[in-house]
Amino acid sequence: MLSFPPTLDRLIKLLGRLPGVGRKSATRIALRLIQSTEAECRELARTIVEAREKTGRCSICGGYTEDDPCPICADERRDASLVCVVERPSDVLALERTGRYGGRYHVLDGLLSPLDGIGPDELRIDSLVERAGEENLREVILALNPTAEGEATSLYLAKTLRPMGVRISRLASGLPVGGELDLADELTLGTALEERRDLSA
Amino acid sequence: MLSFPPTLDRLIKLLGRLPGVGRKSATRIALRLIQSTEAECRELARTIVEAREKTGRCSICGGYTEDDPCPICADERRDASLVCVVERPSDVLALERTGRYGGRYHVLDGLLSPLDGIGPDELRIDSLVERAGEENLREVILALNPTAEGEATSLYLAKTLRPMGVRISRLASGLPVGGELDLADELTLGTALEERRDLSA
Numbered sequence: 001m002l003s004f005p006p007t008l009d010r011l012i013k014l015l016g017r018l019p020g021v022g023r024k025s026a027t028r029i030a031l032r033l034i035q036s037t038e039a040e041c042r043e044l045a046r047t048i049v050e051a052r053e054k055t056g057r058c059s060i061c062g063g064y065t066e067d068d069p070c071p072i073c074a075d076e077r078r079d080a081s082l083v084c085v086v087e088r089p090s091d092v093l094a095l096e097r098t099g100r101y102g103g104r105y106h107v108l109d110g111l112l113s114p115l116d117g118i119g120p121d122e123l124r125i126d127s128l129v130e131r132a133g134e135e136n137l138r139e140v141i142l143a144l145n146p147t148a149e150g151e152a153t154s155l156y157l158a159k160t161l162r163p164m165g166v167r168i169s170r171l172a173s174g175l176p177v178g179g180e181l182d183l184a185d186e187l188t189l190g191t192a193l194e195e196r197r198d199l200s201a
Numbered sequence: 202m203l204s205f206p207p208t209l210d211r212l213i214k215l216l217g218r219l220p221g222v223g224r225k226s227a228t229r230i231a232l233r234l235i236q237s238t239e240a241e242c243r244e245l246a247r248t249i250v251e252a253r254e255k256t257g258r259c260s261i262c263g264g265y266t267e268d269d270p271c272p273i274c275a276d277e278r279r280d281a282s283l284v285c286v287v288e289r290p291s292d293v294l295a296l297e298r299t300g301r302y303g304g305r306y307h308v309l310d311g312l313l314s315p316l317d318g319i320g321p322d323e324l325r326i327d328s329l330v331e332r333a334g335e336e337n338l339r340e341v342i343l344a345l346n347p348t349a350e351g352e353a354t355s356l357y358l359a360k361t362l363r364p365m366g367v368r369i370s371r372l373a374s375g376l377p378v379g380g381e382l383d384l385a386d387e388l389t390l391g392t393a394l395e396e397r398r399d400l401s402a
Contacts, residue, residue, distance in 0.1 A: 004265060011252040028220050047208065
């Protein structure tokens with residue numbers, strides 16, 4: 001059975017390994033690429049290699065960065081006594097987009113998941129404990145997913161950090177802002193009810 | 202507002218220009234790329250550039266190929282008196298996958314669409330007429346999409362080729378094989394009824 005010419009076919013196969021790219025979208029992308037200019041193809045090719053080469057991890061927070069320490073850890077105007085713990089480097093961006101956080105971050109690189117063999121040693125927990133001691137932290141904000149694994153990891157971190165006398169908090173759970181009450185699932189609505197805010201004061 | 206490190210950010214922007222890749226999937230793909238090995242990144246980068254360089258068009262049928270003429274036009278075992286007309290090079294593959302066609306192809310590079318300024322001169326129609334004369338064709342099979350533009354283009358081609366004494370046919374319209382009758386839209390079902398096959402003979 002005939003397929004596309006060999007090099008185009010290899011490109012489709014390689015693109016099909018990328019996350020969320022099936023055979024059909026890989027074909028569509030490959031056909032678009034061979035129809036674009038040579039300069040465009042070379043720019044994409046160069047940027048793939050360069051992005052991998054240049055993007056490293058910050059030795060303090062573990063976030064993606066081209067410089068070490070990263071711009072956030074190096075920023076003197078940010079509150080160094082406040083550390084927000086996240087699962088992945090991309091969570092840092094989500095929090096920065098809110099424009100409502102002025103502290104620093106700590107990337108765990110995952111969540112505890114005993115069934116998958118991910119225990120405390122597989123995560124960046126030791127360095128968090130070190131930071132809590134050395135950086136004289138005022139508060140550690142746990143910003144992990146409100147899932148079973150996120151909750152278990154938060155509980156573990158709270159238990160580990162508590163003896164160090166640092167304040168520990170986690171993100172509020174409740175109704176999504178702008179969402180509709182009758183569309184919320186019962187767990188979210190139940191949590192919103194339990195963790196209701198007092199407006200009487 | 203903070204974003205990803207500059208090179209990673211540029212990669213996300215470039216990936217986001219590809220068809221069917223939004224900002225979110227571009228980010229996911231870029232993060233996967235910077236986490237893969239240097240060899241994998243270099244292979245993808247090289248293949249993008251190579252696929253564009255090496256993939257050309259067959260001077261006879263217009264299909265994608267690395268050699269000219271393409272493997273199909275060069276294949277002596279294929280029926281040279283039969284030409285199947287398709288809109289795009291990727292349609293050739295769809296027909297080859299059926300394993301039920303042994304003739305050659307002709308890629309139009311589009312469909313007639315007067316509103317978009319696409320007339321007969323914008324398509325590979327002249328070369329099809331030439332082939333019909335020079336290659337002593339027995340039959341031209343029009344395999345264009347069963348849409349308004351596909352039908353209009355088929356009618357135009359039939360009118361143009363008819364004086365040359367070549368047999369002209371088009372693909373059957375009807376129920377998708379394996380589909381369910383009550384899920385077919387009324388146009389498809391109506392066409393299936395009108396073009397019903399006689400089983401009495």
